[in-house]
Amino acid sequence: MVVHVKKRQIVLPGEILAEGNKFKSGEGTFREGDKILATVIGLAEIREDSVVVVPLEGVYMPKPGDTVIGKIVNVKLTSWDVDILAPYLATLSPMNVSGKPVDPVKTDLRRIYDIGDLIVAKILAFDRTQPPVLTMKEKNLRKLEGGRLVRMAPTKIPRLIGRRGSMINMIKKKTECQIVIGQNGLIWVSGSSPESEELVVKAIRQIEKEAHTTGLTDRIRELISQKT
Amino acid sequence: MNSGSKYSREELLKNGIRVDGRGARELRPIKLEVGVLSRADGSAYIEQGNNKILVAVYGPRELHPKHLARPDTAILQCVYRMATFSVEERKNPAPSRRELELSKVIKGALAPAIFLKNFPRSTIDVYIQVLQADGGTRCASITAASLALADAGVPMRDLVTACAVGKVNGQLVLDPNDVEDKLGEADMPVAVMPRKRFITLLQMDGRMTKEEFIEAYKMAIDGCMEIYKLQRQALIERYMAVRKESEEEEEEGGDENA
Numbered sequence: 001m002v003v004h005v006k007k008r009q010i011v012l013p014g015e016i017l018a019e020g021n022k023f024k025s026g027e028g029t030f031r032e033g034d035k036i037l038a039t040v041i042g043l044a045e046i047r048e049d050s051v052v053v054v055p056l057e058g059v060y061m062p063k064p065g066d067t068v069i070g071k072i073v074n075v076k077l078t079s080w081d082v083d084i085l086a087p088y089l090a091t092l093s094p095m096n097v098s099g100k101p102v103d104p105v106k107t108d109l110r111r112i113y114d115i116g117d118l119i120v121a122k123i124l125a126f127d128r129t130q131p132p133v134l135t136m137k138e139k140n141l142r143k144l145e146g147g148r149l150v151r152m153a154p155t156k157i158p159r160l161i162g163r164r165g166s167m168i169n170m171i172k173k174k175t176e177c178q179i180v181i182g183q184n185g186l187i188w189v190s191g192s193s194p195e196s197e198e199l200v201v202k203a204i205r206q207i208e209k210e211a212h213t214t215g216l217t218d219r220i221r222e223l224i225s226q227k228t
Numbered sequence: 229m230n231s232g233s234k235y236s237r238e239e240l241l242k243n244g245i246r247v248d249g250r251g252a253r254e255l256r257p258i259k260l261e262v263g264v265l266s267r268a269d270g271s272a273y274i275e276q277g278n279n280k281i282l283v284a285v286y287g288p289r290e291l292h293p294k295h296l297a298r299p300d301t302a303i304l305q306c307v308y309r310m311a312t313f314s315v316e317e318r319k320n321p322a323p324s325r326r327e328l329e330l331s332k333v334i335k336g337a338l339a340p341a342i343f344l345k346n347f348p349r350s351t352i353d354v355y356i357q358v359l360q361a362d363g364g365t366r367c368a369s370i371t372a373a374s375l376a377l378a379d380a381g382v383p384m385r386d387l388v389t390a391c392a393v394g395k396v397n398g399q400l401v402l403d404p405n406d407v408e409d410k411l412g413e414a415d416m417p418v419a420v421m422p423r424k425r426f427i428t429l430l431q432m433d434g435r436m437t438k439e440e441f442i443e444a445y446k447m448a449i450d451g452c453m454e455i456y457k458l459q460r461q462a463l464i465e466r467y468m469a470v471r472k473e474s475e476e477e478e479e480e481g482g483d484e485n486a
Contacts, residue, residue, distance in 0.1 A: 010467050010468070013378050013385070013386060014387060030385070039343060040384075041379070041381065041463060056381070056467060057270065058380070058382075059269065059289070059381070087287065087288040087290055087302075087347055089290065129348070
């Protein structure tokens with residue numbers, strides 16, 4: 001068993017990470033014979049039983065259980081199409097909104113969600129043979145009104161959340177803004193004043209830029225404290 | 229710049245020195261830059277001698293029109309285009325047969341490297357814009373496109389590197405430029421996935437003997453290996469730059485309103 005990379009080393013597609021059969025090939029890697037290689041640019045990480053590459057770039061790929069922010073782009077007879085900035089349009093059916101089927105003759109789905117509405121939803125299922133299915137049947141999943149929407153690279157979302165939410169909770173507390181994070185890279189911010197919203201946007205931009213540095217939470221805290 | 233009529237065939241190679249002062253086995257100077265366009269998911273820029281080429285990659289993204297979608301895999305779409313000002317005599321802006329063919333050939337050279345099966349029913353789009361052409365644009369395009377794909381975070385088995393070998397006055401020359409290509413006896417572009425030396429493109433026009441072909445092939449692979457190093461360097465530099473940049477404090481934040 002040979003490991004060829006250091007922890008958090010930048011690796012490129014096709015780079016050999018490890019040899020031997022001790023490790024499983026995790027996310028961002030593939031196996032070729034007894035070698036594990038990187039498929040994307042990212043930071044190599046050796047876990048207990050697997051080797052993974054945390055990608056630095058890439059589009060959002062839906063994963064069941066992810067919270068996402070989406071925009072209604074089409075209202076069909078019995079479902080909505082939702083753009084979640086993934087390679088696939090997601091579908092949302094009334095069954096997964098209210099828990100009961102809706103009679104398309106009696107109800108116009110437009111009166112529940114119309115084109116252009118923003119929603120926070122959870123990905124219920126996605127298996128690549130069918131478009132991702134969304135659900136709204138959980139606490140805090142709802143239509144978003146007011147506020148502002150910020151887009152960020154989905155690969156950098158974990159940094160915005162921080163270890164067990166340390167970063168985002170600090171930002172929420174200090175700015176007194178409501179913030180909803182979609183794993184797909186959309187962030188909804190709503191505060192009592194435009195200034196506080198602006199401050200959150202600024203913090204998000206800085207996190208995006210400095211995503212791969214240490215001590216980021218402290219610097220963001222400083223940034224926010226200066227302005228309030 | 230280099231009009232064919234300016235040189236005679238005999239002048240192309242004198243005492244082993246080529247028209248642009250290179251030796252027979254020397255590449256043109258190459259400059260590679262990654263992440264040059266902010267709108268695209270991934271992008272790259274290459275200068276190889278007088279070639280200047282810009283590549284933008286989008287995706288994997290939703291595919292329109294839907295009937296092109298494949299249920300088991302993503303499709304790769306390549307568009308190779310030359311600017312009207314990229315060549316000496318104005319290029320007609322209408323898509324030409326040659327551009328269509330090169331788009332197809334480049335697609336074939338890149339596709340084996342990409343894990344297209346990871347993204348069924350979607351598309352990955354590669355747009356190649358030649359700003360200035362001086363021979364060997366298909367190879368330079370492939371080299372740059374694979375960097376742009378890597379920059380977009382598209383999963384790949386390896387980068388793809390390409391390089392041509394020409395034959396001028398009976399002598400094999402690496403990375404021929406436009407004059408050498410036009411006045412020479414043969415031109416052979418090769419694209420390769422360098423790690424396993426897996427060939428993804430091998431074309432040839434003109435004539436070579438079997439021995440020449442074998443030698444030309446070896447030269448092309450050597451050239452590709454050299455370019456591969458530059459490609460890796462360009463990618464690593466880009467992401468090291470991201471790291472450095474991020475160490476500088478206080479940046480102006482933009483805003484994006486919903």
